[in-house]
Amino acid sequence: MTKRPNTKGPNRRPPIAIVAMAIIAVAVLSLPLVGLLQRTPWSSLGTTLGETATLEALRVSVVVSLMAAAVSVVLGLPLAWVLARLSFRGRALVRAIVLLPMVLPPVVGGIALFFALGRKGLVGRALHDWLGIDTLIGTTAGAVIAAAFVSMPFFVITAEAGLRQLDPRLESAASTLGAGRWTVLRRITLPLLAPSLAAGATLSWARALGEFGATITFAGNHPGRTRTLPLAIAQANEAGQPEAAIAMSVLLIGVSLLILIGLRHRWIAPRTPQQQSSSESSPS
Amino acid sequence: MSIQAQVHAATGDFTIRAQLDAPAGSCTAIVGPNGAGKTTLVHVLAGLIPLQRGNVVLAGQLVDHPAQGIHVPPDRRPIALHSQHNLLFPHLSVVDNVAFGPRCAGLAARPARRRAEEWLNKVGLADLAGLRPAQLSGGQAQRVGLARAAACEPAILLLDESLASLDAETRTDVRHLLADIDATRVLITHDPVETRVLADQLLVMERGEIVQTGTPEEVASDPRTPWTAGLLDINLLAGIAAGTEVALEGGLALTTATPMTGPVLVTFSPAAVTLSTAEPHTSARNTWQAEVARIQPESDRVRVLLGRPVPCQVWVTPQAVGELGLSTGSRCWAALKATELTVREA
Incomplete structure (x- = not known):
């Protein structure tokens, strides 16, 4: 990354008050982690994590979160394109609905999913009658739907922001050089969007990995099918096995930190698109 | 490959009405003040802006006829466009930018690259092939953009202020290059010399309409509007220089202050x-x-x-x-x- 020009002016000394508040903010966010790590039984960590139930929960978590991220990308990319490129009545409403899962308590999402997709729900009954799908509740597919419900907004807003920053004139330029729609998409749009898509997919995956409320409310807590790491942690904690809960929490923290460090600042707050370095003459 | 166009198109509140006829292999220059609709007209020919009424025939192929529901998209027209903003693809190297058109035309990677290198060579930028667009100067980006359009080797080449940010010397070279291309060329320009040297016909646009058409000489000797007069109020004579003497066609010799040799333009x-x-x-x-x-x-x-x-x-x-x-x-x-x-x- 190129360094930004110095915009601080002659006074390079950072204001003490701002730095002090920033340090407090970091403390608020990191102290719980310190408390957890301080209680972590490091010597028995390997044994606890090696237990079959833990490994099973880890497997369910990986499968469910990856599938949810895949669903988010496949359905979210066209949605992001529609929100970024088409102007239509009710676009503000659609965007609000898309973002709703980010602000709703996940448990509300779980209840809503239950009444929509449950055996007696609006869609659930249709699924049963027409497709012979008995129920999604208690299945891994149900857990994936719950996770996708809460994680897709993260992909959609990131991809939409990327699309908005992409200069549509580049796509037009490609078409005037003989590129059909598919070629423009493959060689111009997607490569230019790649950083945003990667960031959005990773964020939605990370969100799905941490999902708890919607999953347990809608899909239930069934070992090997819907019991993901967060569910297993809660289960262990309530069952009076704090060591196991702490060990799995450390595992989850480690995985999440790796993802976020991998994303880095520039993926979460994408740079402005590269400016054409032409001395543009006035349009005519 | 000729152009016949009856254009009635609108972008936002702005409407253009224009007629354009260009024989195969000719060069048409469009001049006019900023906001006259020159770019809009060229974008209509390229297929980027739909017609409201009228029709466009490129090389005998009807590509626009709203009354019959015909609108051929840009990629299936026999054109290539160089926009004034260059619009180089930031994620592709210079040579891959130029090879983009040939690749779209179905050329394999290697011949497309060879053709791109040829065109980069013609615009004098062969040694920048590996750079990214962000590393280019304004003038270099413009020449790459021009090479990218020309490398399509289209029947019709549309050039929107393609020489605007070039220095005098490069501009002369690129002008020669444009003069030698056998495509039907339509170019937007603000440079009276470019107009006189390159164009077979001149279209003057103001406020979305064509106010005058003719050879550059005709328009220059009888400008219909103040703007045209202001642009073309310049005497331009061709001759052969030997030191500070320039022998003009017509027998007159002029003394200049700048010693030069060979063919020159005196303004x-x-x-x-x-x-x-x-x-x-x-x-x-x-x-x-x-x-x-x-x-x-x-x-x-x-x-x-x-x-x-x-x-x-x-x-x-x-x-x-x-x-x-x-x-x-x-x-x-x-x-x-x-x-x-x-x-x-x-």
Whole structure:
């Protein structure tokens, strides 16, 4: 990354008050982690994590979160394109609905999913009658739907922001050089969007990995099918096995930190698109 | 590959109405003030802006006819467009940018790359092939953009201010390149020299309409609007330089202040010439006897067109016309200072 020009002016000394508040903010966010790590039984960590139930929960978590991220990308990319490129009545409403899962308590999402997709729900009954799908509740597919419900907004807003920053004139330029729609998409749009898509997919995956409320409310807590790491942690904690809960929490923290460090600042707050370095003459 | 277009199109509140006929292999220059609709017209030809009424025929193929529901998208028209904003693909290297068109036309990677390298060579940027667009200067980006459009080797090449940010020397080279391309060319320009040297026909656009059409010479000798007069009010003569002497077609030799060799273009303002009845004895290096071809009064001055030995325009006051007794066919003496001449390589 190129360094930004110095915009601080002659006074390079950072204001003490701002730095002090920033340090407090970091403390608020990191102290719980310190408390957890301080209680972590490091010597028995390997044994606890090696237990079959833990490994099973880890497997369910990986499968469910990856599938949810895949669903988010496949359905979210066209949605992001529609929100970024088409102007239509009710676009503000659609965007609000898309973002709703980010602000709703996940448990509300779980209840809503239950009444929509449950055996007696609006869609659930249709699924049963027409497709012979008995129920999604208690299945891994149900857990994936719950996770996708809460994680897709993260992909959609990131991809939409990327699309908005992409200069549509580049796509037009490609078409005037003989590129059909598919070629423009493959060689111009997607490569230019790649950083945003990667960031959005990773964020939605990370969100799905941490999902708890919607999953347990809608899909239930069934070992090997819907019991993901967060569910297993809660289960262990309530069952009076704090060591196991702490060990799995450390595992989850480690995985999440790796993802976020991998994303880095520039993926979460994408740079402005590269400016054409032409001395543009006035349009005519 | 000819162009016939009856254009009625709109972008937002802005409407353009224009007619364009260009024979195969010709070069049409579109000039006009900013906001006149020049880019819109070229984008209509490219297929980027749909027609509201009218039709566009490119190389005998009807590509636009809204009444019949015909609109052929840009990628299936026999065109390539170089936009004034260049719009190089930031994620591709310079050579991959230029190879983009040939690849879309179905060329395999290696021949496409070879063709791209040829075109980069022609615009003098062969050694920048591996760079990214962000590393280029404005002039370099413009030449890459031009090479990228030209590398498509289209039947019709649309150029939107393709030479605007080039320095004088590069501009001459690129102008030669454009003159040698056998595609039908439509170019938007603000440069009177470019117009006169490259264009077979000139379209003057103002406020979304074409206000004048003709050869550059026709339009220059009889500009219909003040803007056109302002753009084209420049005398441009071709000749062969040997030192500070330039031998013009028509037999006249001019003395210039800049020594050059070979084919050159000499330009000077119509205000730089003084007229008199008798042979002048002044410091002006250049004096010649000329025939008045036409006298054209304008609002606050008179445009005098001199014919033989070399065509040029001169501005004088209405009083001067009376005092000198100028009339069509009469003879007078013209004087022109060497330092008023601009000489550049042809």
